[in-house]
Amino acid sequence: MSVAGIIFSNIHDNNIPELTRNRTMASVPFGCRYRLIDFTLSNMVNSNITNVSVITHYNYQSLMDHIGAGKDWDLARRSGGIKILPPFITAYANNVNSLYTTRLEALKNVNNSISKIPDDYVVLSDCDVICNVDLNDMIKNHIENDADLTIAVKKVKLNKEQAKINVLIDSDENGKIVDVKAYPTSFKGTADINLNIMVVSRKYLQEIVLDSIAHNYTSLTKDVILRNVKRKNYRIYRYDGYFACITSTQDYYKSSMELINDRSIRNQLFGIKDRPVYTKVRNSAPTYYSPDAKVKNSLIADGCEIYGEVENSILFRGTKIGKGTVVKNCILFQDTYTGENVTLNCVIADKNVVIRDNKHLSGDETLPFYLAKGKMI
Amino acid sequence: MYKKKECVAMLLAGGQGSRLYALTEKTAKPAVTFGGKYRIIDFPMSNCVNSGIYTVGVLTQYQPLVLNEYIGNGQPWDLDRMSGGVMVLPPYQGKNGADWYKGTANAIYQNLDFIRRYDPDYVLILSGDHIYKMDYNAMLQAHKSSGADCTIAVLEVPLSEASRFGIMVTDETGKITEFQEKPKNPTSTKASMGIYIFNAKVLEKYLIDDENTPGSSNDFGKNIIPNMLNDGMKMFTYPFDGYWKDVGTISSLWEANMELLGENPKFNVHDKNWRIFSRNYAAPPHYVGDKAFVSDSVISEGCEIYGTVEHSVLSSNVIVEKGAVVKDSVIMSGTVIKAGARVEYAIIDSNSEISEKANVGEPKEHAKGIAVVGSGLIVASNAKIASDAMINNDSIDGVTIIQK
Numbered sequence: 001m002s003v004a005g006i007i008f009s010n011i012h013d014n015n016i017p018e019l020t021r022n023r024t025m026a027s028v029p030f031g032c033r034y035r036l037i038d039f040t041l042s043n044m045v046n047s048n049i050t051n052v053s054v055i056t057h058y059n060y061q062s063l064m065d066h067i068g069a070g071k072d073w074d075l076a077r078r079s080g081g082i083k084i085l086p087p088f089i090t091a092y093a094n095n096v097n098s099l100y101t102t103r104l105e106a107l108k109n110v111n112n113s114i115s116k117i118p119d120d121y122v123v124l125s126d127c128d129v130i131c132n133v134d135l136n137d138m139i140k141n142h143i144e145n146d147a148d149l150t151i152a153v154k155k156v157k158l159n160k161e162q163a164k165i166n167v168l169i170d171s172d173e174n175g176k177i178v179d180v181k182a183y184p185t186s187f188k189g190t191a192d193i194n195l196n197i198m199v200v201s202r203k204y205l206q207e208i209v210l211d212s213i214a215h216n217y218t219s220l221t222k223d224v225i226l227r228n229v230k231r232k233n234y235r236i237y238r239y240d241g242y243f244a245c246i247t248s249t250q251d252y253y254k255s256s257m258e259l260i261n262d263r264s265i266r267n268q269l270f271g272i273k274d275r276p277v278y279t280k281v282r283n284s285a286p287t288y289y290s291p292d293a294k295v296k297n298s299l300i301a302d303g304c305e306i307y308g309e310v311e312n313s314i315l316f317r318g319t320k321i322g323k324g325t326v327v328k329n330c331i332l333f334q335d336t337y338t339g340e341n342v343t344l345n346c347v348i349a350d351k352n353v354v355i356r357d358n359k360h361l362s363g364d365e366t367l368p369f370y371l372a373k374g375k376m377i
Numbered sequence: 378m379y380k381k382k383e384c385v386a387m388l389l390a391g392g393q394g395s396r397l398y399a400l401t402e403k404t405a406k407p408a409v410t411f412g413g414k415y416r417i418i419d420f421p422m423s424n425c426v427n428s429g430i431y432t433v434g435v436l437t438q439y440q441p442l443v444l445n446e447y448i449g450n451g452q453p454w455d456l457d458r459m460s461g462g463v464m465v466l467p468p469y470q471g472k473n474g475a476d477w478y479k480g481t482a483n484a485i486y487q488n489l490d491f492i493r494r495y496d497p498d499y500v501l502i503l504s505g506d507h508i509y510k511m512d513y514n515a516m517l518q519a520h521k522s523s524g525a526d527c528t529i530a531v532l533e534v535p536l537s538e539a540s541r542f543g544i545m546v547t548d549e550t551g552k553i554t555e556f557q558e559k560p561k562n563p564t565s566t567k568a569s570m571g572i573y574i575f576n577a578k579v580l581e582k583y584l585i586d587d588e589n590t591p592g593s594s595n596d597f598g599k600n601i602i603p604n605m606l607n608d609g610m611k612m613f614t615y616p617f618d619g620y621w622k623d624v625g626t627i628s629s630l631w632e633a634n635m636e637l638l639g640e641n642p643k644f645n646v647h648d649k650n651w652r653i654f655s656r657n658y659a660a661p662p663h664y665v666g667d668k669a670f671v672s673d674s675v676i677s678e679g680c681e682i683y684g685t686v687e688h689s690v691l692s693s694n695v696i697v698e699k700g701a702v703v704k705d706s707v708i709m710s711g712t713v714i715k716a717g718a719r720v721e722y723a724i725i726d727s728n729s730e731i732s733e734k735a736n737v738g739e740p741k742e743h744a745k746g747i748a749v750v751g752s753g754l755i756v757a758s759n760a761k762i763a764s765d766a767m768i769n770n771d772s773i774d775g776v777t778i779i780q781k
Contacts, residue, residue, distance in 0.1 A: 286677040
């Protein structure tokens with residue numbers, strides 16, 4: 001039995017417009033040294049899925065730069081490995097509709113590649129699923145239950161606002177899906193939410209895609225799953241580890257802060273034996289703390305140089321904190337530079353931001369202050 | 378098909394490093410951890426790559442497993458190449474029997490075939506036990522423009538310390554007139570750094586001659602260099618004035634680690650134009666806890682710090698629990714310092730455990746020496762390890778020192 005992976009890299013881009021202005025959702029930095037796609041890629045690689053296609057749509061230079069040849073995920077392979085599937089646009093066809101917006105449209109667009117997948121099963125995953133899940137177990141579950149389609153879900157308590165941005169999956173006591181409620185406007189309570197990780201046989205996936213092309217279907221949930229839910233054996237796979245999906249900038253900030261404040265979340269993401277999270281290697285030196293450095297409750301990547309004070313913050317690789325500078329509740333991306341006597345509170349600084357001496361910037365936990373890539377203050 | 382290379386580097390990495398005792402029990406010296414995430418060999422290897430030399434033979438002999446595994450296919454240094462790249466060269470069995478590498482010169486002699494494949498004009502000889510950043514290409518250019526047969530990199534040392542080194546006496550142009558191996562009364566302060574560039578043909582001739590000389594110690598410093606000088610070959614020094622450290626002893630290894638610390642570290646590894654490459658193991662970012670105190674230290678990825686770390690260098694995945702104190706120490710990867718334990722002026726090798734309230738070493742001011750704990754050992758709770766103790770597998774007594 002062999003399994004291939006397909007990752008949607010542009011899904012949910014408009015959730016965090018600031019961070020995805022110059023990049024795909026897949027290449028949004030998260031957790032000190034990772035990009036969101038690292039979690040999905042690592043899940044696949046750790047489950048021996050080594051034939052991975054990444055479907056892109058737009059803005060994907062940063063993603064290609066991050067992935068390179070796939071070496072850092074052990075996906076630089078003679079056969080299989082990682083492959084980027086850019087939009088397939090022909091010179092002749094009417095291209096008005098060729099830039100897809102949904103997963104199903106994306107799949108229709110790469111129909112050609114799907115038909116060439118040699119593997120028996122396919123795992124479809126969004127790029128913004130922050131979790132460490134054993135896909136092998138999910139695939140095993142799929143095969144044992146003779147399922148047509150298996151969707152990973154997690155049981156969570158939702159308020160009305162949270163329900164509105166989730167797809168809820170109803171299943172019977174055997175785990176067979178009976179109904180799907182997409183973005184319900186008036187739901188409150190406990191429900192299984194769709195984690196956007198799916199297992200399907202390559203044959204059935206091909207059938208879905210060809211059918212969708214023939215009937216011009218656009219939505220995987222509405223046009224495929226809901227239409228067939230009674231006839232087909234669609235099942236859930238319940239995952240109960242840590243899971244986060246970024247739905248807004250505030251949410252991004254909140255999920256980042258959770259990483260600092262909750263040791264068990266870090267353990268569920270990074271501490272599982274034999275399931276490390278891989279990312280692009282940058283060969284930064286280990287982090288240097290000067291004699292005057294003061295650091296509390298923070299996550300810090302390699303390559304930082306700390307001369308000042310850091311509290312409740314996340315420092316990405318190559319960040320420099322100047323003398324007398326105080327950084328609190330901040331997320332500072334790769335190579336952020338702060339001069340001397342700067343104070344920062346609730347700031348998200350994108351890559352290569354420079355903050356000169358004696359500047360004071362503050363946002364709020366509910367509305368972090370965002371500094372765009374390369375800004376100089 | 379082998380492409381011709383202008384320069385091939387040969388890295389001598391077979392040394393046992395017996396003066397590092399517990400740290401080299403199961404590891405060759407070049408594979409000893411340094412500066413958090415590095416191994417000693419990362420420095421010459423990165424220097425090669427940063428200098429544009431992409432054909433490197435690594436000569437191994439003593440305890441090669443860790444070193445071989447670490448080098449692998451050379452990918453971390455960009456040395457997985459279609460032509461050239463890194464090649465591990467262990468001693469081998471030949472038609473006329475098998476020989477260990479008898480000396481530095483013999484090691485290269487046994488691998489002349491490797492060098493010949495690339496038909497190089499120059500051969501760069503390096504050793505795998507020094508910490509420094511150096512542009513070998515600049516040295517090669519100097520070698521070419523002086524028209525020398527051999528160029529030796531030298532470092533100015535204080536006259537009082539000159540007797541520990543191989544000393545080069547030169548004329549004003551840098552041409553070597555005399556070589557003194559560890560002289561009692563040195564007349565120059567130019568110490569050999571063990572970095573040589575030879576014209577390939579000259580090197581080959583001298584290696585073959587040396588091999589045919591009975592009683593030779595087959596050593597560059599003792600035989601090849603003096604022989605060439607006696608024959609009147611053109612030999613030049615290449616002055617180097619950056620940071621360079623031989624980390625052959627426990628105290629110099631400790632010192633070199635400490636030189637990464639302070640307000641203005643003596644040795645800077647943060648230079649983005651001269652990156653030091655190393656093999657990475659996908660560790661998460663390091664976490665510094667709420668009650669933790671970290672100052673004047675180097676901390677690598679995967680560490681979790683809940684206690685106090687002062688003036689220390691921590692490799693990846695080190696855990697310092699609540700109330701534990703680490704001071705003036707070097708802690709290698711995967712080691713756990715349990716709650717309330719105290720580690721001062723010590724080197725603790727990888728994957729060891731210092732149990733609750735144990736004491737390793739003493740404050741630097743009144744310590745007799747550096748306490749060393751080897752890898753994979755457990756120091757029992759409340760145990761006390763003396764300041765100059767050398768704890769290795771032989772020290773396991775099941776009471777204070779337990780096998781993991």
